[in-house]
Amino acid sequence: MSLDSAVPLPECPGVPGEASRVPVxxxxxxxxxxxxxxxxxxxxEVPEVVHQLGEEQLEALTETLLGLSGRFxxxxxxxxxxxxxxxxxxGSTAANTTQWVCRHAEASxxxxxxxxxxxxxxxxxxCRERKxxxxxxAVARGSCTVSTARAALTNADKVAPVIPSADRDEVLAWFLQLDPALGAKGVQALTRKILATYATEALSAQDAKLEQVETLTWGTTATGMTRLVAELAPANAAVLKxxxxxxSAPRPASLTADPAAAAAAGTGTGESVRDxxxxxxxxxxxxxxLIAAGAKVAAGEVAPVGSAATILLTMDLSALTQGIGGATTPTGDVLDAGAARRAACDAELIPAVLGGPSQPLDVGRRERLVTKGLRAAVVIRDGGCTFPGCDRPPGxxxxxxxxxxxxxxETSLTNSAMLCCRHHQExxxxxxxxxxxxxxxxxxxTxxxxxxxxHAAA
Known part of the structure; x- marks a missing residue:
């Protein structure tokens, strides 16, 4: 049997853009x-006639246009x-599908x-793939935004291997059942929760890699301002935020000390004006x-005896004691159990530990925190990071x-050791x-x- 008879050769596709096209x-x-x-x-024509609409019509137009924006x-x-x-x-001259889309957008x-x-x-x-x-x-029906669809496709590949009992369609369905208002961020948060529950070690390893590639850059804008761009791993981002x-809470200013300012503002002395x-x-x-305070500590002008940033984490008891699962910040960030345990060492608030049906077992027990006096004693004894080979100062x-x-x-001098952020994580x-x-x-x-x-994430 010849090769040709065993495997029929395909017909010549012809000139791109002509015979290869599907008949209309x-x-x-x-x-x-x-x-x-x-x-x-x-x-x-909308910009020219928008002023002709009443308030209800204006709201209806805005709602319709926003709907069209996503649907388009x-x-x-x-x-x-x-x-x-x-x-x-x-068959086009575009290098790839993205360029093809961009060209047609420009042409429009x-x-x-x-x-x-x-x-x-x-x-x-x-979407061309059956899987x-x-x-x-969902995209064709209009029940899923394009950005959410992209996030679901990306994260499905991370979740599917972790839960062998769930097929890909089921995993994608979980993402699509989220509140549409959560968007791609909701998909990413659910992925981290699943990984924290079923693949703690994998999530910890993933975050460790993210920490290795954190970046902070800056550049000058056209207005002369400097724009900072930081990419941080979840745990460090939670501390910064x-x-x-x-x-950053508003700070009303008192006019008591400045009668002239009070008179100019039209208020009596003793009152305050909004921030x-x-x-x-x-x-x-x-x-x-924060930077100014840190600079003073680094320069030795101020003793570094203050406590760390306040972080409120919500987590199950098993996540804290066994390293199974993760913790969630008020802003929805999901941290692996290891990051939550680090926060439990020196953060201003203990994680809100839940037991049973989300029953708070312990929230904000400040007795276990490092006091200013104890921190000062640890600084005097250790002089900085105690990890072998590290010379980071106390600040x-x-x-x-x-x-x-x-x-x-216990929270005591004999159970305390100074570690820089990097070695605390390690x-x-x-x-x-x-x-x-x-x-x-x-x-x-060891x-x-x-x-x-x-667990490796502990």
């Missing part, structure tokens, strides 16, 4: 296309799927952001205050419970133990020696 089928397609073009032309992206994805299937994209006169074009292209490519039929159907949030700063400005001021360190608080460890992640003496701390770098350290 009769139906309402051309009519719909013409109506859509008419709608696009009609939308251009979904339908553009559906059309792109068809274009890829037919070979229209391959309304360019879109590259990230949106990328999402449309990625989802369109994925993603659930997402394809908690610290900035604590210092006129925007939320963004308040956060920027809080960040600068960059936290007080670590050698025998963890949740494992019965100690909890690997379960290292130490021997505390009156003159210093000696570390045993993994798993820490009490209750049954």
């Amino acid at each position: 089928e009769p139906g309402r397609g051309p009519v719909v296309l013409e109506r859509v073009r008419e709608l696009a032309a009609l939308l251009d 992206a979904q339908l553009a994805t559906v059309a792109t799927v068809e274009a890829v299937d037919r070979g229209t994209v391959a 006169g309304v360019p879109i952001e590259p990230v949106e074009a990328k999402s449309i292209a990625v989802v369109a490519e994925a 993603n039929a659930v997402i394809a159907a 908690a610290a900035i949030t604590a210092g 006129e700063r925007t939320p963004g400005k308040r956060r920027a001021d809080a960040l600068m205050e 960059f360190c936290e007080v670590h419970h050698v025998i963890p608080w949740w494992a019965g460890g 100690v909890h992640r690997h379960g290292f133990m130490a021997q505390v003496r009156p003159d210093g701390v000696t570390w045993d770098l 993994p798993g020696r820490m009490p209750s350290h049954t």
